[in-house]
Amino acid sequence: MLRVLLLILFPVAIANAALCKPDAQNAFKVRLSIKTALGDNAYAWDANEEYLFKAMVAFAMRRYSNKSKTQISNVLLCNVTDRVSFWFVVTDSSKNVTTVPGSEVEAAIRMNRNRINSAFLLTEKTLQFLKITSTLSPPVEPSTPVWLIVFGVVLSLIVAGIVFLVVGGIQQRKKKNKESTERENLEEKGEVTVAVENGIPCEALDLKAGHINGVFAADDERFTSL
Amino acid sequence: LSVPPEIPKEDGRPKWDNKFQYILSCIGFAVGLGNVWRFPYLCQIHGGGAFLIPYFIALLFEGIPLLHLELALGQCLRKGSIGVWNTISPYLRGIGVGSWMVSVLVSLYYNTVLTWVMWYFINSFQEPLPWSVCPLNENRTGLNEECYESTAVNYFWYRKTLNITPDITESGTLQWWLILCLATCWAIVYLCTIRGIETTGKAIYVTAIFPYLVLTIFLIQGLTLPGATDGLAYLFTPNLNTLKNPRVWLDAATQIFFSLSLAFGGLIAFSSYNPPKNDCEKDAVTVAIVNSMTSLYASIPVFSVLGFKATTGYWDCLDRNIISIINEFDLPEESIKRQNYTVWISLLNSSYPEKIAGLKLKSCDLQEFLDQSVSGTGLAFIIFTQAIILMPGSQAWAILFFIMLFCLGLSSMFGNIEGVFTPLLELQIISKSIPKELLSGIICLISFLIALCFTLGSGSYWIDIFDSYAGSLPLLVIAFFEVIGVAYVYKIKRFSKDVEQMTGRKPNLYWQITWRFISPLLLLIVFMAFVTLQIQKAPSYAAWNPKYEAFPMKEEKVYPPWVLAICVLLAVLPCVFIPLVALFPLIKRMWRSKDPSFVSPEVFVCQGDNS
Numbered sequence A: 001m002l003r004v005l006l007l008i009l010f011p012v013a014i015a016n017a018a019l020c021k022p023d024a025q026n027a028f029k030v031r032l033s034i035k036t037a038l039g040d041n042a043y044a045w046d047a048n049e050e051y052l053f054k055a056m057v058a059f060a061m062r063r064y065s066n067k068s069k070t071q072i073s074n075v076l077l078c079n080v081t082d083r084v085s086f087w088f089v090v091t092d093s094s095k096n097v098t099t100v101p102g103s104e105v106e107a108a109i110r111m112n113r114n115r116i117n118s119a120f121l122l123t124e125k126t127l128q129f130l131k132i133t134s135t136l137s138p139p140v141e142p143s144t145p146v147w148l149i150v151f152g153v154v155l156s157l158i159v160a161g162i163v164f165l166v167v168g169g170i171q172q173r174k175k176k177n178k179e180s181t182e183r184e185n186l187e188e189k190g191e192v193t194v195a196v197e198n199g200i201p202c203e204a205l206d207l208k209a210g211h212i213n214g215v216f217a218a219d220d221e222r223f224t225s226l
Numbered sequence B: 001l002s003v004p005p006e007i008p009k010e011d012g013r014p015k016w017d018n019k020f021q022y023i024l025s026c027i028g029f030a031v032g033l034g035n036v037w038r039f040p041y042l043c044q045i046h047g048g049g050a051f052l053i054p055y056f057i058a059l060l061f062e063g064i065p066l067l068h069l070e071l072a073l074g075q076c077l078r079k080g081s082i083g084v085w086n087t088i089s090p091y092l093r094g095i096g097v098g099s100w101m102v103s104v105l106v107s108l109y110y111n112t113v114l115t116w117v118m119w120y121f122i123n124s125f126q127e128p129l130p131w132s133v134c135p136l137n138e139n140r141t142g143l144n145e146e147c148y149e150s151t152a153v154n155y156f157w158y159r160k161t162l163n164i165t166p167d168i169t170e171s172g173t174l175q176w177w178l179i180l181c182l183a184t185c186w187a188i189v190y191l192c193t194i195r196g197i198e199t200t201g202k203a204i205y206v207t208a209i210f211p212y213l214v215l216t217i218f219l220i221q222g223l224t225l226p227g228a229t230d231g232l233a234y235l236f237t238p239n240l241n242t243l244k245n246p247r248v249w250l251d252a253a254t255q256i257f258f259s260l261s262l263a264f265g266g267l268i269a270f271s272s273y274n275p276p277k278n279d280c281e282k283d284a285v286t287v288a289i290v291n292s293m294t295s296l297y298a299s300i301p302v303f304s305v306l307g308f309k310a311t312t313g314y315w316d317c318l319d320r321n322i323i324s325i326i327n328e329f330d331l332p333e334e335s336i337k338r339q340n341y342t343v344w345i346s347l348l349n350s351s352y353p354e355k356i357a358g359l360k361l362k363s364c365d366l367q368e369f370l371d372q373s374v375s376g377t378g379l380a381f382i383i384f385t386q387a388i389i390l391m392p393g394s395q396a397w398a399i400l401f402f403i404m405l406f407c408l409g410l411s412s413m414f415g416n417i418e419g420v421f422t423p424l425l426e427l428q429i430i431s432k433s434i435p436k437e438l439l440s441g442i443i444c445l446i447s448f449l450i451a452l453c454f455t456l457g458s459g460s461y462w463i464d465i466f467d468s469y470a471g472s473l474p475l476l477v478i479a480f481f482e483v484i485g486v487a488y489v490y491k492i493k494r495f496s497k498d499v500e501q502m503t504g505r506k507p508n509l510y511w512q513i514t515w516r517f518i519s520p521l522l523l524l525i526v527f528m529a530f531v532t533l534q535i536q537k538a539p540s541y542a543a544w545n546p547k548y549e550a551f552p553m554k555e556e557k558v559y560p561p562w563v564l565a566i567c568v569l570l571a572v573l574p575c576v577f578i579p580l581v582a583l584f585p586l587i588k589r590m591w592r593s594k595d596p597s598f599v600s601p602e603v604f605v606c607q608g609d610n611s
Helices: A002-019 A034-041 A047-064 A102-111 A113-119 A146-192 B019-030 B033-037 B039-045 B048-077 B081-088 B090-125 B145-149 B152-161 B176-193 B197-224 B228-236 B240-244 B246-259 B266-272 B280-329 B341-351 B353-359 B366-371 B377-390 B394-426 B436-455 B459-470 B473-489 B492-503 B509-536 B561-592 B605-610
Strands: A028-032 A075-078 A085-090 A127-129 B540-543 B555-558
Touching: A028 A102, A047 A075, A047 A085, A047 A102, A047 A113, A102 A113, A146 B090, A146 B176, A146 B436, B019 B197, B019 B266, B019 B280, B019 B394, B033 B039, B033 B246, B033 B280, B033 B377, B033 B394, B039 B048, B039 B228, B039 B246, B039 B280, B048 B081, B048 B228, B048 B240, B048 B246, B048 B266, B048 B280, B048 B473, B048 B492, B048 B509, B081 B090, B081 B266, B081 B394, B081 B473, B090 B152, B090 B176, B090 B377, B090 B394, B090 B436, B090 B459, B090 B473, B090 B561, B145 B152, B152 B377, B176 B197, B176 B394, B176 B436, B197 B228, B197 B280, B197 B394, B228 B280, B228 B366, B240 B246, B246 B280, B246 B473, B246 B509, B266 B394, B280 B341, B280 B353, B280 B366, B280 B377, B280 B492, B341 B353, B377 B394, B394 B436, B436 B459, B459 B540, B459 B561, B473 B492, B473 B509, B473 B561, B492 B509
Parallel strands: none
Antiparallel strands: A028 A085, A028 A127, A075 A085, B540 B555
């Protein structure tokens, strides 16, 4: 029984080896940078991880095309290096010893890139499919650019300050004007009504010359003759 | 917090609230953007610590004497720049007019530099910082091409901020975001200078002191960064051979001169608000020394950060090479580290030379990275912003850095505006009934409208022209005439007596010699050397042209003739006022054919204020 199995599988194995080799048709090179991505939490790349990879590729193929019946055994890995990098190829389950066209594989991988990345805890940069480009997602932009908001805040503060100072200046000027007009009014009033201070009429006193106490002024010519 | 109205002295002139405000204003005026982005660059290219020798010699024989002269003049004669020179001699009024003209021209473009700082400041509140990532191109298949070929930082500066045109003759359009920021900057300047020194005196406490705080924070942070010591060693290692190059001495002299903001008229305006009995000699020495110390102090964090940036650039270069090698040879990750890189390279080169050659590895040399020296706007907006991205908590560092730059520039703007404002207040043309607020508003509005032309696509080329021609040569000429005017027209003996009146002691031999002989001689030599160097090669500029073959290198272009004419006009206009304005009293004298004395009468002008 075993010999029969071997006889059947042997040519298949040889055929598979022919399908998966570096730069083969429809083969893709994959490169992982696990230590760069995970640092101390890096896992070692062993046969189990390879199994997971095959499963993810098969999953991607199935998800991409409903008709696809890709099995894990259809995904072939070869030339695994210490880097960690390897080549893989997807064989067609229906036809014998042929590979699925590269465009299909590429489309499938691209569609499910996120799922594949997260299965290995890696990102676009650390799990590289060397021939497959990806569309980059645009950065998130808020509806109002942030700088306009900050600018609005700064400008309103400044304008408030200016208004405050200008209004303050106008008020000071009004107060000064009011004070000086009041003083003028007082002087005017002093000349019209006969204000009497200590029995001496104010007009007799020379107000503009400052505070002169008429009692003590020695200058006779200042006063009208009594 | 209400600003009290002006408390006038007997002569109706406003005054400083206290001495500290005055000193701080002078220091703020002197300490500006140049202390941060020009002095460290000069230190670097002129032999590190060795540059300090010509720098301090220039400080001693040119900076301090001229500073003392200006402060004493303003304090003694108690007028702005035009009034001061008019008092000394009506023939010398042109010096004041020249100073005023230079202050106007410099205020115009200086505030546009602050506009750029403000733009970066308001963009620092985002995560990630907008100059750290390249935007995508139209069909989202890759990064924007211009950004990809240069760097994200360059792209943000040249495209997103300046939207620069490839040639100075192409003006481009007005950039609306820059107009908004320019309006804000002029509004801030108006807010702070609205009532002259009453308002700037309050604002200066913040704008003059805050930069020192931030510099200290950056110093502490900078010293902890990896590679900081490399940068500092590179900066300060003296190379005495450079002293043989006369260019070094010229740069030292011009740096001291422009750094102290001499000949702008702003210092004269500031000291004119002082009480007459004030020790201007001590003030001058204080301000000059603080300015130089600040330059030195600022170069430490700058060079720590530059060393950090060079080191990370070097590490990136190594890492890229390492990745190429391990990808090509399928070696396990982390088998080649930075330390054993050279060992591996030599090993692989001997066994697989063709493969190694095929990889086109870049040669990584730390010295080369350190040698990339930049000054001016490139240092702040390209190099430093790139370094900030690499620091943890970049938003905070960016915000701090740009507020510091803004404060440094704003306190210098106060001096410039004061140099424009004070002489206008004293002109009889401006009637007394115009309130100060209105006058400062008009000045700021007119300046804003004229400065709009700097927000065009070619604006930054024009600012370079203004900086090189209006803000350099005329100052040397004006300062030369200032010293000659005081030393030989006003006569040093009278001036010494005036200074003795104010400070209480006669100016000693050092001042006599420098005022009479050394400073004018030095200024003359510097002026000649400066002009000679400018004439030697056709003035050119470096244009940012994405279509240039060697992009991202800048394209060297020559100025067209009409631009050259403007350059010459800018340099000559302030200087031409000196002889031009001297013609008026000459004509008057010839008309009336009287015999007025050429020199003012022998009255000690300073004493007149004490009565």
